[in-house]
Amino acid sequence: MSHTIRQKKKLIARVSRLKGQLEAVERALEAERPCGDILQLLASIRGALNGLTGEVLEDHLHEHVLHAADEKARAEAVEEISQVLRTYIR
Amino acid sequence: MSHTIRQKKKLIARVSRLKGQLEAVERALEAERPCGDILQLLASIRGALNGLTGEVLEDHLHEHVLHAADEKARAEAVEEISQVLRTYIR
Amino acid sequence: MSHTIRQKKKLIARVSRLKGQLEAVERALEAERPCGDILQLLASIRGALNGLTGEVLEDHLHEHVLHAADEKARAEAVEEISQVLRTYIR
Amino acid sequence: MSHTIRQKKKLIARVSRLKGQLEAVERALEAERPCGDILQLLASIRGALNGLTGEVLEDHLHEHVLHAADEKARAEAVEEISQVLRTYIR
Numbered sequence: 590m591s592h593t594i595r596q597k598k599k600l601i602a603r604v605s606r607l608k609g610q611l612e613a614v615e616r617a618l619e620a621e622r623p624c625g626d627i628l629q630l631l632a633s634i635r636g637a638l639n640g641l642t643g644e645v646l647e648d649h650l651h652e653h654v655l656h657a658a659d660e661k662a663r664a665e666a667v668e669e670i671s672q673v674l675r676t677y678i679r
Numbered sequence: 680m681s682h683t684i685r686q687k688k689k690l691i692a693r694v695s696r697l698k699g700q701l702e703a704v705e706r707a708l709e710a711e712r713p714c715g716d717i718l719q720l721l722a723s724i725r726g727a728l729n730g731l732t733g734e735v736l737e738d739h740l741h742e743h744v745l746h747a748a749d750e751k752a753r754a755e756a757v758e759e760i761s762q763v764l765r766t767y768i769r
Numbered sequence: 770m771s772h773t774i775r776q777k778k779k780l781i782a783r784v785s786r787l788k789g790q791l792e793a794v795e796r797a798l799e800a801e802r803p804c805g806d807i808l809q810l811l812a813s814i815r816g817a818l819n820g821l822t823g824e825v826l827e828d829h830l831h832e833h834v835l836h837a838a839d840e841k842a843r844a845e846a847v848e849e850i851s852q853v854l855r856t857y858i859r
Numbered sequence: 860m861s862h863t864i865r866q867k868k869k870l871i872a873r874v875s876r877l878k879g880q881l882e883a884v885e886r887a888l889e890a891e892r893p894c895g896d897i898l899q900l901l902a903s904i905r906g907a908l909n910g911l912t913g914e915v916l917e918d919h920l921h922e923h924v925l926h927a928a929d930e931k932a933r934a935e936a937v938e939e940i941s942q943v944l945r946t947y948i949r
Binding site for chain 2: 601605607608611612614619625627628631632634635641642645646652653666672673676677
């Protein structure tokens with residue numbers, strides 16, 4: 590992940606927000622809030638997690654596939670993408 | 680979420696593990712670990728989040744749909760399930 | 770699937786449209802159209818398939834869970850739903 | 860989609876099988892088979908569709924990203940992949 594400092598900070602901020610969203614689920618479970626509320630919190634976490642994953646994938650496509658150091662590095666980066674996609678689209 | 684104490688503890692423990700997994704992503708980003716590693720961490724978080732969601736959905740189906748207090752409560756619980764499913768299957 | 774004739778016709782019409790969309794993919798592959806076009810056709814088929822699945826699931830929830838003949842039938846219908854959800858949310 | 864004839868035939872064969880699976884859904888709806896059966900048929904179609912999509916994506920990554928004619932073509936192919944991924948991971 591040899592990305593710019595700017596991207597790194599932005600991604601870490603998204604992970605922090607996700608942790609905050611999980612803490613809201615913890616509190617909702619402790620307070621025995623209705624299932625429907627908890628399911629909605631979980632659905633919004635899923636959305637945020639997918640948004641983060643999409644961003645890392647796009648960074649990866651641009652940094653390591655498009656601007657690869659050489660053809661060998663590019664082939665490895667494409668292989669990594671393929672493996673990840675297989676877990677999402679199956 | 681009027682579930683048993685046992686279920687509640689189990690679900691909270693799963694949320695804690697998810698937070699731990701997110702902290703591993705934070706550390707991986709800080710350490711500028713390879714994109715492929717980060718994508719794999721994110722994919723495993725997705726799996727764990729979906730597992731937790733599936734568990735809450737099943738609890739909901741059993742507690743609030745199957746063993747609903749009355750027909751009105753059952754109809755509301757079915758409506759909640761429908762709304763959640765629409766965000767997952769679209 | 771003891772649903773009304775009206776629902777049955779509507780669902781069969783959706784399946785026919787899906788077949789038409791697959792035939793468009795066939796023609797696009799035969800004509801060696803750009804990958805990007807084919808991926809977009811496939812993404813729209815996925816959307817249509819998920820829409821159809823969501824409709825069958827909702828029918829199922831209403832006919833066989835909410836308006837079940839008896840508690841045994843309701844428990845079976847809930848079990849069927851749980852199994853299907855596990856294949857979508859994993 | 861300037862792929863080999865071999866790949867093209869293989870992909871078209873997969874689309875044909877998908878059409879066959881949709882026809883099974885049509886027959887199941889006509890015969891008013893249980894909802895659970897129809898949901899299982901739909902889940903297997905989803906699996907087959909995702910398998911086909913994964914294959915087209917991998918072909919695309921190899922043909923148009925890895926072995927792109929030039930940097931401009933590669934950038935366009937990466938852009939197409941990004942757009943498609945955003946519809947799957949959201």
